Amino acid sequence: MNHAATRTPNHAALALFGGPPAIASPLPPVVTMGEDDVAAASEVIRSGVLSGYIGAPGEAFMGGARVRAFEAQAAEYFGVRHAIAVNSWTSGLVAAVGAIGIEPGDEIITTPWTMAATATAILHWCGIPVFADIDRDTFNIDPASVERQIGPRTKAVIAVDIFGQSADMAALREICRRHGLKLLGDCAQAPGAKVFDRMAGTLADIGGYSLNYHKHIHCGEGGVLVTDDARYAKRLALIRNHAEAVVQSESPADLANMLGFNFRMGEIEAAIASVQLAKLAPRVAARQRAAAQLDAGLAGLPGLKTPRVAVGNTHAYYIYGLQVDVSALGLPRARLVEALKAEGVPGLVGSYQNLHLLPMFRHKVAYGTGGFPWASPYCERTIHYGPGQCPVAEQLHAQTFLGLALGQFAHGPEPIGQVIAAFRKVWAQLDRLRPEPGAVSMPAVAEIPSLAPAPTQGMQGTQGTHGGRRLTAGATA
Numbered sequence: 001m002n003h004a005a006t007r008t009p010n011h012a013a014l015a016l017f018g019g020p021p022a023i024a025s026p027l028p029p030v031v032t033m034g035e036d037d038v039a040a041a042s043e044v045i046r047s048g049v050l051s052g053y054i055g056a057p058g059e060a061f062m063g064g065a066r067v068r069a070f071e072a073q074a075a076e077y078f079g080v081r082h083a084i085a086v087n088s089w090t091s092g093l094v095a096a097v098g099a100i101g102i103e104p105g106d107e108i109i110t111t112p113w114t115m116a117a118t119a120t121a122i123l124h125w126c127g128i129p130v131f132a133d134i135d136r137d138t139f140n141i142d143p144a145s146v147e148r149q150i151g152p153r154t155k156a157v158i159a160v161d162i163f164g165q166s167a168d169m170a171a172l173r174e175i176c177r178r179h180g181l182k183l184l185g186d187c188a189q190a191p192g193a194k195v196f197d198r199m200a201g202t203l204a205d206i207g208g209y210s211l212n213y214h215k216h217i218h219c220g221e222g223g224v225l226v227t228d229d230a231r232y233a234k235r236l237a238l239i240r241n242h243a244e245a246v247v248q249s250e251s252p253a254d255l256a257n258m259l260g261f262n263f264r265m266g267e268i269e270a271a272i273a274s275v276q277l278a279k280l281a282p283r284v285a286a287r288q289r290a291a292a293q294l295d296a297g298l299a300g301l302p303g304l305k306t307p308r309v310a311v312g313n314t315h316a317y318y319i320y321g322l323q324v325d326v327s328a329l330g331l332p333r334a335r336l337v338e339a340l341k342a343e344g345v346p347g348l349v350g351s352y353q354n355l356h357l358l359p360m361f362r363h364k365v366a367y368g369t370g371g372f373p374w375a376s377p378y379c380e381r382t383i384h385y386g387p388g389q390c391p392v393a394e395q396l397h398a399q400t401f402l403g404l405a406l407g408q409f410a411h412g413p414e415p416i417g418q419v420i421a422a423f424r425k426v427w428a429q430l431d432r433l434r435p436e437p438g439a440v441s442m443p444a445v446a447e448i449p450s451l452a453p454a455p456t457q458g459m460q461g462t463q464g465t466h467g468g469r470r471l472t473a474g475a476t477a
């Protein structure tokens with residue numbers, strides 16, 4: 001079915017200039033909760049037991065019946081020995097970094113293209129985040145750049161399966177094996193994605209998923225850790241629930257990082273999470289169908305590159321990640337975003353933040369004002385954060401990345417047809433969007449205010465390269 005053919009003709013005036021928008025009325029939101037979720041939550045409320053935890057030794061230390069049932073279900077679903085439910089994936093990341101035995105001043109390498117929690121989880125244990133560049137095709141951490149960042153204090157790597165596709169876990173596992181590092185997987189955005197026959201997130205020493213409101217499946221706020229390692233599973237459960245009150249050993253090795261938190265998931269969230277998990281596969285499949293329709297419908301539009309899926313990967317499409325060749329188009333990305341938004345395209349992500357350029361990192365202000373933990377005697381080398389450190393990530397951020405958040409509208413064939421029609425209409429009239437000769441210049445990375453050099457920081461001086469992965473052909477025009 002050619003959905004694009006039935007839409008506003010490509011020659012109708014652009015909505016930006018007062019013409020009829022290609023998408024005449026707002027696309028409906030995605031519906032994630034059903035009567036089965038309502039029934040599960042109601043049952044818990046009627047029981048009166050909204051949490052089964054006690055932060056002291058004993059049976060209730062591991063949580064209530066629904067939490068345990070959800071954990072058993074998640075372990076089976078993701079194909080791991082242990083699943084540990086937590087009250088957010090941020091909590092899960094903090095627990096994971098603690099569980100691997102990080103020492104103050106240890107460095108953990110991660111990607112600048114992720115949510116801030118990936119990096120702050122490291123700081124919460126007085127560890128030092130170090131940023132590697134990303135791969136231009138998949139937007140995931142570039143293993144070659146990771147290897148260049150390894151120093152004497154590197155303890156681990158946190159790979160992030162950004163936008164719904166697994167990072168290059170084979171390459172990262174090999175690097176970690178060679179250098180004796182732990183590998184953590186932040187799979188917040190990619191539950192249900194696969195790497196060959198394995199679930200994304202399960203190829204790390206500890207991985208896990210977010211269950212927050214914006215994700216493929218959710219329970220409002222929540223997360224679940226996955227691991228095959230019984231010792232990590234135990235430590236994660238301890239950190240989740242006031243470990244210090246429970247650990248009876250006197251040994252420093254057992255006490256280390258047993259500064260527990262309250263990361264406990266409630267029974268209502270667990271009951272909903274169980275119902276939601278059963279819906280994950282069809283939801284991911286629906287997004288994959290939407291992505292295939294977009295791939296076909298946007299193919300051939302000049303200067304627009306559709307997402308690349310690495311060989312062996314399936315993509316869960318949290319975000320459908322495009323790239324625009326702004327030089328070839330002679331247009332700044334912001335102008336395209338403006339025109340597409342005016343045509344009614346929902347869920348446009350005009351850029352993605354670079355964590356290494358956040359003020360907290362550039363000025364190294366986290367705990368108090370004195371530069372802790374970077375300035376502590378536990379840190380043996382000075383880590384700098386600043387522009388030029390992750391050139392691929394910075395260029396994508398500043399100029400070329402364009403995402404479509406599929407979770408922001410019901411992405412069935414009809415709405416996706418309308419989105420395609422809107423893109424085709426804008427692309428048919430690019431000439432009208434181009435600035436008068438000499439009127440506007442393309443923004444260079446250095447001109448973007450948030451990327452201007454910090455006054456007191458140097459650069460780490462790394463160079464990004466591509467990870468050398470084999471990729472399936474995407475539509476590049």
Ligand SMILES: Cc1ncc(COP(=O)(O)O)c(C=O)c1O
Binds near residue numbers: 089160188210211
């Ligand atoms: C890549 C990534 N990491 C971590 C998180 C934090 O998860 P949560 O919101 O469940 O704490 C998110 C959530 O958006 C995320 O996308």
